[in-house]
Structures are given as structure tokens and as C-alpha cells.
Amino acid sequence: MEIIVPIRQVPDVALNIRVNEGKVVEDGVSFVISSWDETAIEGALQMTEELGGEVTLLGIGPERVSEALRKGLAMGAHKAIHVLYEEGQTDSFGYAKIMAKVMEGRNYDLILTGKQAQDTDAGLTASMLAEFLDLPQVTNIIRFSDLAVDGMTLYRKGDHGTEVIGIKLPAVVTVNDSLNEPRLASMRGIMMAKKKPMETLSPSDLGMGAEELGLQGSMTEVLKFEKPESRKEGERFEGDETETVPMAIQKLVSEAKLAV
Amino acid sequence: MPKVLVVAETKNGELKKPTLELLSLAKSMNLQAESVLIGKEVSSQADLLAGYGSGKVYVADDAGLEIYNTSKYTTLVADAVGQSGATQVWLTSSETGRDLTPRVAARMGVGALSDVTELEIDGDNITATRPCMATKLVQQCRFTKDGLRVISIRAGAYEAEEASPQTADTVSLSIPEGDARVEVRDIQVEESNEIELNEASIVVSVGRGTGGTEGCDFVKPLAGEMGAAFGASRAVCDAGWMPHKHQVGQTGTVVSPDFYFAFGISGAIQHLAGMSGSKVIVAINKDAEAPIFKVADYGIVGDLFKAVPVFQEEVAKIKN
């Protein structure tokens, strides 16, 4: 099975993220693979371990994205495509258009991604790509079974339960993080990653002009980033629960209008 | 003149609250609204949509629409957009909305803004505020090109007003075939009459501090007594103490109830991402240093096993 896993390099949201004049400060930020995309890599590796075939990573962005791709290769992916893209951020629509170009003439059975990127929290790119490629989509999967070269069964976490979906390949599928626990790269994996093939393409190699890139290729733009109004710590109640709980509840009723 | 098409969602044949929130929002902004109602045995809900201010209601009522199906739903929404001449499509950011929003947008050849918490509308110029970076930041966005605006709005971001049903002006949509490459076979539902997390006005959640399934079961009756939905941290769901559908947080359900009670939850960033939009947060934790206290309006430093029975007594007193 040939699987393409688009991975996005994002600021590590576990660390402090600073904003200056409406922009995210990139200086001193450490960049990582978006965590849901790591889940997708792990899922893809498990599938190829069972059925054979290769996992190809796809990263779109500046030079530093090659580090994320190397990390994914170190986890066990077989090869990588880096679209060296210096035109600045675009939106999910713009990235999906670029990905659709990358897919042209390529051989794949499955495109597997995270359900959303950790920086945008948008969750738009994969389904847009599916539409552009006229492929079926299943998003937010928590399990797969009955793996075969031409299809599989997917379990999607829906609003009212787990939807069981049979899908014919090729298809676009996105993963929920409860699908698996991504493996860590081994020392040997890291050494081997250095020798794995990485294809670097420019947007013009893909036949894309300026009007399709950056803000021009976007349908939306971010005007500014802000720190949300941070919640302030309220009142503390310390002491014996038989005293603190009634006190807190009394205030909840009188001040915050709790009604049960 | 902007015209909004609201994609209605139902459960067990009844409209869900987030849908009513969207129609109430359209009304409060003096926008013309219509809606599209998709499902099995859902037609009866058209009158309530009308009561909430929906002009025409485009209805697709079919046994084959019982379980969500990307392909069929996308075709139906696109059909309704075409017939209504809507300039905006609003969805809720439920799992259905998350799947459908980008597919509908791409089908119409436009972009989308998802999981919006604040909308400013001036004609079809829209400024949307939405959380990003695991809610560490918010971003203000806008559409840069002409065309249809496709937006998903977070449940609880706006209030639903009260309204009573009115006779609806309905249009039946023709039922599409669906994509033969996808077979939606079944839905595995855990039977429950529990209140849904993203619709509840009170949520009681439990964390690893409960120590196990028994500890979770110890807190659960309190949720029932308060008419609250029952949530959990990921630590609890991963350990198998509670099913995953209870998970609150960045990767679980995002909730913004009037009251959020956290029993034995430390307040990790990913958990906060799912509940820091709550109006009032109450934390019960035995560690005075727990980060949850930084966001709690009422913080009780104590043992949940001692606190829960006192809570139950006090709640019983309020009820009487």
C-alpha cells in the first residue's frame, strides 16, 4: 500500500508562545511535527507493516520543514517530498491546492493526515484536498480494521457514536489522536533517516504561479493574533470540606446564580 | 443583502441546541436566514426552525440519511445553497460540522473559517475570531475573496433564545445517491440518556484524582442530581475508566457551559483548551499548586472523596 502523509511543522504549543504586534514571534520558537500528524505517521507505518508498501511524507513550507520530514523518516517513513515554499503562510484552501498539484501523476492508495493542525486548529485542509481530487473522505478515525490493498473498515468518532465505514481506496482519511501512541525514533532510525530520499520541489516545479501562492492563493487571511483574555484566578476555599464546600456553593448560588 | 443558510443538526429526530443558537444569532444580527434539515424522520422539526426565524426550510428526510454521510450531506447542502441563493453557510463545529464544512466549501470553490467563537458581520464582510494554538492564542480572520462564506461556529458561543414553532415553508430536496466508494455501515451507540457535553449548561468532570472507575462512579451521581453532563480528562479516558466520548479538551469535546466543575483534574493546557470558555469554573483539587486553580473562579483545595458527599447534601438542600 502506498500512503502519503502530509505533515505540518508547527510551533510547539506546549511551550510559551509570544505575540508581538499581532504576529506570532517565531524567534526562539521550537518547531515540531503537529501531534495529530505524528499519529497519522504511526498509523501509516502500522498499515505498511501489515500490507507492505511505503509511506511518503509531504511537507510544505520553508527550509526548516526538512527537519520535521527527517524526524518523520527517523520514525520509519520511507521517503519524503519537501515543497520548498517561501511565499509566506497561505490558508488551508491554499495548501490543499498545492497538495492537489503534488498528487498529480503520483501513485498512492491513501492520503492520511491529522484531523487538524496544532497551530491553526482549522481541520480544513484534508477534506478540501479530497474534494479537489474527487476522492472519498473519512475524518476523525479512532480505529481501522480489515486492511486490504483496495479498501478497509474505518471507525469514525461521530456526534452520536462510532460510525463504521467501509471505504474503497484511494481515499483521504484523517486521524483522531486516540488512534495510537506514536513511536519514538530509535537511534538506528535517526541514522537511517539521513540516507532516505527527500525530493525537493519548488512551486514553479509544480507549475504554480504567484497568483496561486501565499495570500494570493488564500481564501482567508489572519488579520492578527492575540493572547486571549486570560481568566483570573477567583476565590480559594481552604480547610475542612464540610465547611469549604457549603461556603463555595452558597457563593455559587448568590453570586454566580447557580440553579440546579 | 446577505442571506444565511443554517445547516441544522438533530439527534433522535430533535433539533440540537447549537443549531438554535445559530438561528438566534442570525436573528439578533437582523440577517435573513433559511435552513437545511437532513436526517431520518426529521421533517417534524421544520416548524421549530421556522419559529426560530428560518424562512424556507430545505428538507431531506430519508431512511438512508440516518447516519452521517459526507457525500450525501455535501450534495444536499450544495443543492440548498443553490436553491436559496444564500451568501453564507453556517454550520456548528460538531463532528458533523467539522467534516462537512471544508467539503462544502471546496465543492463551492471557496475557503472556510472553522470553529469560530465570535462573528462580526457587515454585509458579507466578515471578521471572525477563533481560537488557535491549542487555545493559547486567538486569531482574527477574514475572507479575502468574493463568494460564498462558509463558517462553522462553536457550540455555546452564542445563546439560543426561546421560540415556539410556526408553520414552516418547506422545500423537499431530492435524495442523492451517495458515493459508491464509501459504505456507511453502522453506528455503534452506547445506550444512554445522558446529557450531551456540548449542550449542557452544567458539566461535572472527573480527572485522574478519582483514582479509577470506582472513583468516577463515586462522582457521577452528583452530575445526575445537578442535571449536568458528565465529562472527564483524557487521563481518565485513556486509562479506560470512562468511555472516550466523555473526554473534554483539545482532542475531546470542547465545552462552554455556564458552570464547569472539575474534580481531581490538574488543568493541563489541552484540558483547558476544552473548557476555558466556560462562564464559571469550579475546581476541586487536593494540590493547592494545581494549574486548574489559575483559571478557577471558585477553587476548593480539598479531597474530592470528602467534598462530593457535601456537594450532594448542599445540592439536595437547594432543590428543596
Ligand SMILES: Cc1cc2nc3c(=O)[nH]c(=O)nc-3n(C[C@H](O)[C@H](O)[C@H](O)COP(=O)(O)OP(=O)(O)OC[C@H]3O[C@@H](n4cnc5c(N)ncnc54)[C@H](O)[C@@H]3O)c2cc1C
Ligand atoms: C496532543 C495531546 C492532546 C491532549 N488532549 C487532551 C484532551 O483533549 N483532554 C485532556 O483532558 N487532556 C488531554 N491531553 C492530556 C493532558 O496533557 C493531561 O495529561 C491530562 O489532561 C491530565 O489529566 P488529569 O488532570 O485527569 O490527570 P493529572 O494531571 O494526573 O491530574 C490529577 C489531579 O488530581 C488531583 N488529585 C489527586 N487525588 C485527588 C483527590 N483525592 N481529591 C482531589 N484531587 C485529587 C491531583 O492533585 C492532580 O492535580 C492531551 C495531551 C496531548 C499531548
Ligand SMILES: Nc1ncnc2c1ncn2[C@@H]1O[C@H](COP(=O)(O)O)[C@@H](O)[C@H]1O
Ligand atoms: N504546510 C503543510 N504541509 C504539509 N501538510 C500540511 C500543511 N498544512 C496543513 N497540512 C496537513 O493538513 C492537516 C490539517 O491542517 P489544517 O487544515 O490547518 O488544520 C495537517 O494536520 C497536515 O496533515
